[in-house]
Structures are given as structure tokens and as C-alpha cells.
Amino acid sequence: MRIDLTVNGRAQAAHCEPRRTLADFLRHDLGFTGVRVGCEHGACGSCTVLVDGATARSCCVLAAQADGSEVTTVEGLATTSLNPLQESFRRHHALQCGFCTPGMLAVAAELLREVPTPTEAEIRTAISGNLCRCTGYHNIVAAIAAVGEENRRGTAGEGGRDGQGA
Known part of the structure; x- marks a missing residue:
């Protein structure tokens, strides 16, 4: 078909x-x-x-x-360069093998579009259905929280609140 x-x-x-x-x-x-x-x-x-x-x-x-x-x-999620969420994952060492990263980024983008400044509990709930065998989740949570903080301050830049990179 x-x-x-x-x-x-x-x-x-x-x-x-x-x-x-x-x-x-x-x-x-x-x-x-x-x-x-x-x-x-x-x-x-x-x-x-x-x-x-x-x-x-x-x-x-x-x-x-x-x-x-x-x-x-x-x-x-990004066009010519990393969007704020991807950059935050890089900056916070939120990936190791990278296998789970695309799914984590999609979930985080949806969360940040719906809740631009999520709490740690909201972040952990959002990513709870995505398994990562390498990182222990701490850096993933920190990366998403950092974009939430940038959203709170209004410094997230392009992709910060539109769901494409948030």
C-alpha cells in the first residue's frame, strides 16, 4: 500500500x-x-x-x-545545528551509547512543549517509559531541567518552547 x-x-x-x-x-x-x-x-x-x-x-x-x-x-528536531535540548544533552553528558537518546529527546520535547518549566518529578515521570542502560538517568534529568530553567528565564533560544527542540 x-x-x-x-x-x-x-x-x-x-x-x-x-x-x-x-x-x-x-x-x-x-x-x-x-x-x-x-x-x-x-x-x-x-x-x-x-x-x-x-x-x-x-x-x-x-x-x-x-x-x-x-x-x-x-x-x-534541529535543522543546521543542535537545538537547545540536544545541546543540553551534550553539555550535561546525558548520553553514553546514544541508543535511547532519540526516544528521550522526543519525550522531552513533548514534555517541554506542554510544561515549559517542569519539576524534577514531572521530568522523571515523563521519561519513566524510556529505558536507558548506560546513564542512570541523572544527567538526562539534569539536561531537561536545564532547558526548563532556560525557558523560565526566557533564554532557551530557537526551539526552546515550540516542541521542536524544547
Whole structure:
């Protein structure tokens, strides 16, 4: 079947089997290799992307279900340079192997769009569905909190509050 959607602001179309997951469609058919596939059961959060602005476990969504939708992958969070959230992850050493990072960034972007200055408890609740085997979460929480603090002060810059980088 033909799937038409917008990925990272660009129209995309391809044919795929009706049972193909959105994760496999994005990664293998469209070449968005930032979409990670971990557990393939929706439990780890590595495959999390934004579909019409809301987080979705792309391994549990069929590509056909996303037909006509707007999808943002980690590749679409920034254009020519890192956005404030990605920069904060870098600055706070919030990644090690990087496997969970795209899903963490998607969840954090949604959180910061909805709650521009989240508390630590809100951050921990938001990322609780995303597994990281390397960092212990402390630096991930610190990175997200730092962007929240920048939002509070009004210094987050481009992407700070729009969900694309917040």
C-alpha cells in the first residue's frame, strides 16, 4: 500500500506492506536511521517519535496508521545545528551509547512543549517509559531541567518552547 506522510517537514511517500511498523518504514524505507528499534514491544521507548506532535512508540504503530500524519524524528528536531535540548544533552553528558537518546529527546520535547518549566518529578515521570542502560538517568534529568530553567528565564533560544527542540 502507498503511505503518504510528512517527516521532519518534508513530504514523503513510499509503498509498504500493510503490516509494516512505522519504525521499520521510517528507518528502512525512508532512511531515518535515528529511529532506533530496541524491544519491538513498546516497552523500551527507543523508537519514540512525534506523530502529529504527540509521542508514539513507532514499533507499535503501523505505517498505515500514520498515513497523512506529520512525523518528527530525532533528525527533525534541529535543522543546521543542535537545538537547545540536544545541546543540553551534550553539555550535561546525558548520553553514553546514544541508543535511547532519540526516544528521550522526543519525550522531552513533548514534555517541554506542554510544561515549559517542569519539576524534577514531572521530568522523571515523563521519561519513566524510556529505558536507558548506560546513564542512570541523572544527567538526562539534569539536561531537561536545564532547558526548563532556560525557558523560565526566557533564554532557551530557537526551539526552546515550540516542541521542536524544547
